[in-house]
Amino acid sequence: MLKPIISADSHITEPPGTYVDRIVKKYKDTAPHIVRDDKKGDLFIVEGLKQPIPMGLVAAAGKKAEELQTFGVKFEELHRGGWDPHARLADQERDGVAAEVLYPTVGMTLCNHPDFDYKKACFDAYNEWIAEYCSAYPHRLIGQGQTAMRSVDEGIADLRKMKALGLKGVMMPGNPAVADYDDPLYDAFYQAAIDLQMPLSFHILTSKSDTGAGRRGPKMNAFLSIIRGCQDIMGTFILGGAFERNPKLKIVCVEADAGWAPHYMYRMDHAYDRHRYWLTASPLSKMPSAYFREHIYLTFQDDWVAFKMKDMCNPRRLLWANDFPHSDSTWPDSQAVLAKHTTHLTEEEKNWILHDNVAELYQLAI
Numbered sequence: 001m002l003k004p005i006i007s008a009d010s011h012i013t014e015p016p017g018t019y020v021d022r023i024v025k026k027y028k029d030t031a032p033h034i035v036r037d038d039k040k041g042d043l044f045i046v047e048g049l050k051q052p053i054p055m056g057l058v059a060a061a062g063k064k065a066e067e068l069q070t071f072g073v074k075f076e077e078l079h080r081g082g083w084d085p086h087a088r089l090a091d092q093e094r095d096g097v098a099a100e101v102l103y104p105t106v107g108m109t110l111c112n113h114p115d116f117d118y119k120k121a122c123f124d125a126y127n128e129w130i131a132e133y134c135s136a137y138p139h140r141l142i143g144q145g146q147t148a149m150r151s152v153d154e155g156i157a158d159l160r161k162m163k164a165l166g167l168k169g170v171m172m173p174g175n176p177a178v179a180d181y182d183d184p185l186y187d188a189f190y191q192a193a194i195d196l197q198m199p200l201s202f203h204i205l206t207s208k209s210d211t212g213a214g215r216r217g218p219k220m221n222a223f224l225s226i227i228r229g230c231q232d233i234m235g236t237f238i239l240g241g242a243f244e245r246n247p248k249l250k251i252v253c254v255e256a257d258a259g260w261a262p263h264y265m266y267r268m269d270h271a272y273d274r275h276r277y278w279l280t281a282s283p284l285s286k287m288p289s290a291y292f293r294e295h296i297y298l299t300f301q302d303d304w305v306a307f308k309m310k311d312m313c314n315p316r317r318l319l320w321a322n323d324f325p326h327s328d329s330t331w332p333d334s335q336a337v338l339a340k341h342t343t344h345l346t347e348e349e350k351n352w353i354l355h356d357n358v359a360e361l362y363q364l365a366i
Helices: 085-095 106-110 116-134 152-165 184-196 219-224 228-239 261-275 288-295 304-308 334-341 347-362
Strands: 006-011 033-037 041-045 099-103 141-146 169-171 200-203 251-254 296-300 318-320
Touching: 006 251, 006 296, 006 318, 006 347, 085 099, 099 116, 106 116, 116 141, 116 152, 141 152, 152 169, 152 184, 200 228, 228 251, 228 261, 228 288, 261 288, 288 296, 318 347
Parallel strands: 006 099, 099 141, 141 169, 169 200, 200 251, 251 296, 296 318
Antiparallel strands: 033 041
């Protein structure tokens, strides 16, 4: 018997009051908020960002490809489960999913906000909202908090606050305020995450390199490059020695697919074996691929290649997801997709990728 399916990466849709109702007084007048444009539909306006966030793709799950549009959508037309936890259960039932690990939507863009103080205020407000949302069904709605990472000490304090709120992990900004994530100064933060059992996640589109600046070719070409930010972060952790110094640290590479991982591991091993005497990297006691296989979890939706390459990865680190309600979601057809893509897997392997791996990572009793 297959175990209940858990989506390792799903999203909420921040309602209009998410930030303005909870943010500290200093930012009350500039908090992210929704405005309605007669031509462009509803837009999330974020002070300090050049472009508003349109609603067209943030909850387009289930739409046909020819129906997808960036603008012209109103908030009330979006999937209600994005902000109503009671409606969310019906969405899960329709897709055959027993629980979801939940990430933000507007919060992804906020990760690249240039003002770290503003970002901190927004994330604190969001953490309160997502905790309230998940508290309705804590066994089925698995919330991830956010931290601005202005400093190590503040990051540790944020972890403790999120833990107290009942959140199960934290989505990290792709770029911290000080140094980079391979710097030993972050080891105290990593140890706190280990001790608090709060896995760290890095989602696509949350790094400076994900903004599309310098894009070449048609717009669609940029879609193919959005996993690069996550790959760079994985390489930074491995080659920078973060896992060497913190052997119990686990991180999650979110929505960047997984089919590329075998070649990426090979490429890192080749670089370390052949070029480590003239290219800088931290001293490692194992080959880079060994750290990747043990420390990094990978989420993916309809990555058929990931299922085919499972034996060249670590099948205990693969996490399936439905990405509901975003435009790239497999909802409401996830069961049909999985029936096709997992046909060659054993029952044990299916349970690992669809349930066990994510349940063990977040200590879920489902």
